[in-house]
Amino acid sequence: MNALYARRAAVAMSAAVVLPLALTACSSDSKDSAAGSTATSDKASASASAGGSMSMDKPFGPGCASVPKSGSGSFDGMSKDPVATAASNNPALSTLVTAVKKAGLVDTLNNAQNITVFAPTNDAFAKIPKADLDKLLADKAELTKVLTYHVVGKELMPKQLEKGSFETLEKGKLTTSGSDMSYTVNDSSKVVCGNVPTANATVYIVDTVLMPPK
Secondary structure: HHHHHHHHHHHHHHHHHHHHHHHHHHHHHHHHHHHHHHHHHHHHHHHHHHHHHHOOOOOOOHHHHOOOOOOOOOHHOOOOOOHHHHOOOHHHHHHHHHHHHOOOHHHHHOOOOEEEEEOOOOHHHOOOOHHHHHHHHHOOOHHHHHHHOEEEEEOHHHHHHHHHEEEEOOOEEEEEEOOOOEEEEEOEEEEEEEEEEOOOEEEEEEOOOOOOOO
């Protein structure tokens, strides 16, 4: 009987020792988990501030560096104006604005809601031989066709451009591909500054004019 009591006492003492150790281990695991969670959160914040994929709700791309920091041509300024007006405040889009005016599309674009515009830069238009560009600007019907091919009738987020096919206002299709702030339209035109907000549209500034399929 004494031997039985001695064994029970030994078991109770072992349990008394093991339980605090277990609780200490749990507490340590919990702290490590919390620390890991904080570290992950800090990394996420750092990635977002460094322009990582978590900041895709903001404009992105090498061409964004040339956008004014303040005034009507800045991202903040453009977000307050409808798309044709916003484009007119960006010096890099002056040829596009001229084309939109010649085609009589200013009101059409400004009054549309939740559209996406792939906006060619002046350099994009400069890739077209001058004689061909002059001919296009003088032909209102053809110009309207080309310009409306750059407009999709719904708002597109960057994620949707990874592998997409979209009907344009011209009724033709354009395709997009890419990832991580690097996107191409129709396998030829690169997005140089994407996800630019205006009052009624999202704008992706591109380096090549898109031509509708014949």
